[in-house]
Amino acid sequence: MTSFEGSYLGASDKISPRAIMECKICWTPYDPSEGDDSRQVLPGTPFLALPDDWSCPGCNAPKAQFLVREDPGNAEEARIEAQTRALVADFTEIFHAKMRDLPMVNQALHVQAVGFRRHEAPELPGTLGVLIAPWFMNLVLIPDQPLALKPGEKLTLTFPSGAYEFIFNTREQTGDYLACALFSPMGDFTSQLQAVEVAHAVMSELMKSENRAETDRSAEIRARAEGSLTEVAQDEAEPSPPEVPTLIAPTRRALLTGGQG
Structure with missing residues (x-):
């Protein structure tokens, strides 16, 4: 299971599919409702469903460097x-x-x-x-x-x-x-x-x-x-x-x- 620094003490199971994440390095957000065009990730894809090799579109930081910015489902x-x-x-x-x-x-x-x-x-x-x-x-x-x-x-x-x-x-x-x-x-x-x-x-x-x-x-x-x-x-x-x-x-x-x- 992927853990996330600063996100519920790393407990990814507390992150809902609607969670909007944010890179702690460059503050680039990942919004599930928008997906990620740069990696052909379709809108509606939860952050936890992203491929393990997915990285920040802004600075290439790995998924583990993302924090929860807001979670409407939580x-x-x-x-x-x-x-x-x-x-x-x-x-x-x-x-x-x-x-x-x-x-x-x-x-x-x-x-x-x-x-x-x-x-x-x-x-x-x-x-x-x-x-x-x-x-x-x-x-x-x-x-x-x-x-x-x-x-x-x-x-x-x-x-x-x-x-x-x-x-x-x-x-x-x-x-x-x-x-x-x-x-x-x-x-x-x-x-x-x-x-x-x-x-x-x-x-x-x-x-x-x-x-x-x-x-x-x-x-x-x-x-x-x-x-x-x-x-x-x-x-x-x-x-x-x-x-x-x-x-x-x-x-x-x-x-x-x-x-x-």
Whole structure:
């Protein structure tokens, strides 16, 4: 049985015939509804039914290098899709209502949820991914259960790469969520594609234990973000002032993005 890195811990039997896969090397998708003209694979062919020697049309990576991008036939994927759709809808509404004409907004970007997946953590399980908006990029965790927190309250969560400080907020469609600021403002990004590539890098580097510092960095995060994280909750609800500081130290950001930011 073929295993897939990052896909349900390699359990291919959890991938439905409708699963849309994505190459982790170049992000080329394989959509069963479209097939693959380059290899004469007919539309309607599930990813698991592809020949063993099939490779990525974009970079020739083997099947084992593909991740699940979305799976309409999987109940868990459908739930995550609904959550990210609500998250994007909330922040798209904020953009059009309050942010679109501010000078800090990067008009080359739009709101997009990237890499959201199930996050099984004893301390706080939920759905984890990166939210891109024209004025920020945040690591976002949507918890499984409502949290007894007030907007603006902070919570430190631990990942293989270290401890990260999140701020709590809630939205009408999304419900409760926690956000860790990565970039704000977004003026250094020249395209949506560049922002998406960095978001993918964040999700990859976040889960690598070799990125953990020799000492706990939660104090560093708190020191550098003191006061600023509270502003993030306000920034998302109200227009921000023209100058918004980067909320994570460049060295920390470089660690997470693999130097792509």
